[in-house]
């Protein structure tokens with residue numbers, strides 16, 4: 001869509017998901033409403049010293065570039081880079097640090113990120129301290145070699161909400177980068193760069209793609225020095241997103257707003273049901289009033305999202321629920337149109353040391369639910385059937 005830059009910036013996010021600024025307008029691609037898939041590895045040069053702006057698709061591809069502009073626009077960053085997975089994005093980002101650098105991270109992170117830090121980055125000389133950034137004194141952990149603070153909020157899977165502005169102020173004071181993995185709320189509900197973060201990470205596999213059908217990842221920033229380093233890394237290591245997958249994520253983003261709203265509405269309904277279940281001991285969802293997470297969310301986000309975690313009375317009941325929900329699959333991942341149940345204890349957080357997992361509250365009685373866009377009535381009936389049938393089956397587990 002051809003628009004003046006300043007007018008474009010004032011568009012609501014629902015509109016931005018469909019129309020991003022372009023000098024070309026629709027004319028350039030035969031009027032195609034959908035951005036084309038440039039399924040090409042390489043590009044012809046008119047003559048020595050001239051290029052169309054594209055040389056080789058490991059470096060850049062027009063479809064990937066269109067997606068990067070889109071994600072940058074949604075997060076209010078100056079630019080974004082699209083990677084072959086969320087983990088590829090975080091791996092590339094970690095390359096901006098040097099041996100001897102130290103990072104403070106929240107303790108409740110995606111298990112794959114902890115696996116990367118502990119098994120690859122640590123080996124390359126980068127040190128980590130994992131703390132509870134919502135409770136502990138973050139400043140007290142800063143050392144001479146500390147370079148960054150890395151958090152997810154809401155945290156994964158315990159749904160603690162971290163005050164981004166508070167942590168950003170500490171980062172600024174000590175000249176550290178604040179990196180926020182914004183996967184759980186998506187840019188639809190939260191924009192960490194506007195709250196003082198320097199870098200935003202996304203697993204595009206989740207809400208941005210939204211259909212449980214594509215793996216992708218993003219780094220978004222508004223600092224040219226960081227973006228330049230990342231362009232060098234993506235070109236050198238070759239972890240950029242493929243053209244077809246870029247197109248799938250662009251297609252997913254078109255419905256980001258309505259998916260997020262619907263999934264959040266369902267999440268509220270499911271929380272209400274779980275609150276009425278005596279066998280459910282704890283529910284972790286930032287939309288529950290009267291909690292600190294609720295108050296911080298109200299301040300920094302436009303919604304509470306559709307991720308929720310709950311603890312039931314026994315490990316046997318978690319296993320029973322995972323076996324007897326028929327509509328809701330027991331599967332890793334989140335953020336798609338289909339509701340999924342995850343068992344962090346053996347799935348996403350299996351590689352987190354046992355002691356740390358328990359300290360964070362990830363017991364064998366905890367289930368994480370990514371609420372999708374089905375009918376809330378059907379989702380609740382499925383859960384209720386699984387929970388209600390437990391008594392009758394109890395004997396087989398004991």
Ligand SMILES: *Cc1c(COP(=O)(O)O)cnc(C)c1O
Pocket residue numbers: 085086087088110112113152156181183184202203204205206215216217334
């Ligand atoms: C899934 C996920 C990742 C990793 O992304 P992939 O696309 O699976 O590589 C990182 N952070 C969070 C919060 C995630 O949920």
